[in-house]
Amino acid sequence: MNDIMVDKTTDLASAPQTSTLRQPSTLRQPRLPAWAPIGLVALSILLGCGIGVAAGLDSKIQWGLISAVLLVAITFALTAQVEGRRQAKDRLATSLVWICFLLAIVPLASLMYGTIDRGSKVLDGAFLSHSMNGVLTTQPGGGIYHAIIGTLEQVGIATLIAAPIGLLTAVYLVEYGRGKLAKAVTFFVDVMTGIPSIVAGLFILSLWIIILDFDYSGFAGAMALAILMMPVVVRSTEEMLKLVPNELREASLALGVPKWRTILKVVLPTAIGGITTGVMLAIARIAGETAPIVLLVFGEKVINNNPFEGAQSSLPFYIYEQWSLGNEASYDRAWAAALVLIAFVMILNLVARGIARWKAPKTGR
Amino acid sequence: MAKRIDVSGLTAYYGSHKAIEDISMTVEPRSATAFIGPSGCGKSTFLRTLNRMHEVTPGGRVEGKVMLDNENLYGSGVDPVSVRRTIGMVFQRPNPFPTMSIFDNVAAGLRLNGSYRKSELNDIVEKSLKGANLWNEVKDRLNKPGSGLSGGQQQRLCIARAIAVEPQVLLMDEPCSALDPISTLAIEDLIGELKERFTIVIVTHNMQQAARVSDHTAFFNLAAVGQPGRLIEIDETERIFSNPSVQATEDYISGRFG
Ligand SMILES: Nc1ncnc2c1ncn2[C@@H]1O[C@H](COP(=O)(O)OP(=O)(O)OP(=O)(O)O)[C@@H](O)[C@H]1O
Ligand SMILES: [Mg+2]
Numbered sequence: 157m158n159d160i161m162v163d164k165t166t167d168l169a170s171a172p173q174t175s176t177l178r179q180p181s182t183l184r185q186p187r188l189p190a191w192a193p194i195g196l197v198a199l200s201i202l203l204g205c206g207i208g209v210a211a212g213l214d215s216k217i218q219w220g221l222i223s224a225v226l227l228v229a230i231t232f233a234l235t236a237q238v239e240g241r242r243q244a245k246d247r248l249a250t251s252l253v254w255i256c257f258l259l260a261i262v263p264l265a266s267l268m269y270g271t272i273d274r275g276s277k278v279l280d281g282a283f284l285s286h287s288m289n290g291v292l293t294t295q296p297g298g299g300i301y302h303a304i305i306g307t308l309e310q311v312g313i314a315t316l317i318a319a320p321i322g323l324l325t326a327v328y329l330v331e332y333g334r335g336k337l338a339k340a341v342t343f344f345v346d347v348m349t350g351i352p353s354i355v356a357g358l359f360i361l362s363l364w365i366i367i368l369d370f371d372y373s374g375f376a377g378a379m380a381l382a383i384l385m386m387p388v389v390v391r392s393t394e395e396m397l398k399l400v401p402n403e404l405r406e407a408s409l410a411l412g413v414p415k416w417r418t419i420l421k422v423v424l425p426t427a428i429g430g431i432t433t434g435v436m437l438a439i440a441r442i443a444g445e446t447a448p449i450v451l452l453v454f455g456e457k458v459i460n461n462n463p464f465e466g467a468q469s470s471l472p473f474y475i476y477e478q479w480s481l482g483n484e485a486s487y488d489r490a491w492a493a494a495l496v497l498i499a500f501v502m503i504l505n506l507v508a509r510g511i512a513r514w515k516a517p518k519t520g521r
Numbered sequence: 522m523a524k525r526i527d528v529s530g531l532t533a534y535y536g537s538h539k540a541i542e543d544i545s546m547t548v549e550p551r552s553a554t555a556f557i558g559p560s561g562c563g564k565s566t567f568l569r570t571l572n573r574m575h576e577v578t579p580g581g582r583v584e585g586k587v588m589l590d591n592e593n594l595y596g597s598g599v600d601p602v603s604v605r606r607t608i609g610m611v612f613q614r615p616n617p618f619p620t621m622s623i624f625d626n627v628a629a630g631l632r633l634n635g636s637y638r639k640s641e642l643n644d645i646v647e648k649s650l651k652g653a654n655l656w657n658e659v660k661d662r663l664n665k666p667g668s669g670l671s672g673g674q675q676q677r678l679c680i681a682r683a684i685a686v687e688p689q690v691l692l693m694d695e696p697c698s699a700l701d702p703i704s705t706l707a708i709e710d711l712i713g714e715l716k717e718r719f720t721i722v723i724v725t726h727n728m729q730q731a732a733r734v735s736d737h738t739a740f741f742n743l744a745a746v747g748q749p750g751r752l753i754e755i756d757e758t759e760r761i762f763s764n765p766s767v768q769a770t771e772d773y774i775s776g777r778f779g
């Protein structure tokens with residue numbers, strides 16, 4: 157009795173083993189090892205450089221392109237041999253995506269590198285805290301304090317004008333807008349998105365300075381910047397408000413909360429992270445505008461703290477001004493100012509991300 | 522507190538589409554009334570006309586009368602906001618406010634409608650959460666976000682939020698459709714308790730649930746796809762489930778339908 161039982165169990169245990177040995181699994185296929193992609197990249201770069209040297213090609217860009225083409229071709233051929241056609245297509249797509257990513261990164265990285273390399277030469281505390289007052293344009297020295305003040309004030313005023321108007325417009329479009337008026341507003345916002353900055357500058361120039369006879373000032377520039385900023389704020393806020401689920405509005409209305417309080421207390425808080433990000437990105441966009449500043453703020457070498465009276469400078473204007481002077485010292489100053497401007501925009505972006513993360517509706521326990 | 526609802530000749534449209542036609546019924550105070558009927562027959566639409574939420578939908582339009590005791594909800598000069606404060610609503614999918622904590626969610630209706638003293642709010646929130654059978658599960662984490670609760674807990678949070686403003690009628694649109702049997706049971710028990718204070722209307726696809734919780738049952742149906750939904754009959758739940766006066770009701774309840 158016992159013997160039979162033992163016999164049976166050994167039989168059962170050995171049965172599946174033998175069957176796996178005999179028939180190959182249909183789920184498992186030959187795979188390239190995990191290090192294959194990296195190895196292939198290294199191989200194609202080596203080959204690309206080798207061909208580049210052998211053919212006497214000067215441009216490193218050509219080397220890179222040859223490597224890229226080789227990578228795609230080798231990966232596809234090898235995978236098709238070892239793993240089959242479907243995986244080969246998969247790897248083909250993967251390598252193409254990576255190459256496009258690198259192509260997009262290269263200009264950005266070289267721009268960052270160039271700006272940091274050339275801009276850090278004269279960038280120091282004195283550069284940040286002095287104006288160009290009394291500095292000979294051909295001599296080293298001077299700084300961008302007046303330009304920073306100008307940019308901060310002009311962008312700040314533009315934001316104070318454009319953000320509330322843009323926000324309210326978006327609230328109108330999403331929460332109230334029906335019919336013709338809403339369509340017209342949407343249309344004009346679209347048109348405004350396409351306005352070139354020089355046109356916005358000319359508009360304020362003719363209205364504010366020529367017709368109404370005001371003087372050049374930071375405020376005039378800020379108004380032109382506000383025109384450029386407004387459609388961006390409207391668009392991004394609109395998208396964010398549309399993301400707020402209708403159920404939340406209904407839940408609030410069903411509690412007997414009036415519509416305006418629902419918007420203020422439920423809809424806007426839910427979307428506030430995204431809205432802030434949108435406003436920050438719009439600020440980043442106008443911080444680099446030069447044309448309206450050239451037309452309306454006129455540029456100035458000395459510190460002018462009052463945005464409502466007299467000419468001011470700004471970072472993009474300063475870069476333009478220094479570059480057009482055309483000597484070594486002014487080139488250095490232009491690059492340093494460019495570095496400061498990029499850093500300013502980058503910090504705004506990081507702050508925007510921080511706020512978006514901090515304010516995002518919380519999930520989890 | 523609880524009030525009677527008298528509906529007469531009510532027709533509701535979405536734009537030019539007539540969703541429900543000529544509905545007349547009475548909802549008794551201090552009792553639970555269940556709405557049953559096939560999908561698309563207009564139960565949700567009808568429910569939403571009872572607290573003027575229907576007109577929130579773009580194109581939503583209502584004809585007819587809804588009397589709350591002696592006042593017509595659709596009379597001239599009636600403020601939909603105060604109607605919704607009197608007639609609360611719980612939705613099919615739990616929808617707590619994601620930016621608010623559990624406490625703030627329950628306090629939302631009160632806070633968004635005016636100022637309350639902190640101590641007063643504390644009492645009301647505790648009372649409402651206890652009323653919704655949720656207090657014991659959340660009392661230690663009132664300041665955590667409401668979206669961190671389980672689906673069933675979220676739904677009870679929404680019920681607590683709705684009863685915190687002390688409505689006289691509570692409308693519930695399939696409140697258990699996304700819930701497990703235990704949460705469903707908790708909510709059914711809750712309805713049993715709530716109907717002693719409020720007038721309850723509940724939409725459900727679950728016949729047993731209708732039979733368990735309601736005193737009256739209304740059966741809705743539509744003649745054909747694209748036709749407006751109509752009220753077929755309303756009667757005591759026992760009668761509807763044992764011996765309905767219309768053949769279609771019996772067919773629907775016994776599962777012999779389409
Ligand atoms: N927002 C809307 N816009 C246009 N038509 C709608 C809208 N909501 C519902 N309807 C239509 O109104 C009719 C009734 O819909 P309703 O949601 O009231 O049905 P229901 O009985 O609640 O169905 P279910 O049991 O599936 O929830 C349907 O024909 C539906 O297509
Ligand atoms: Mg429904």
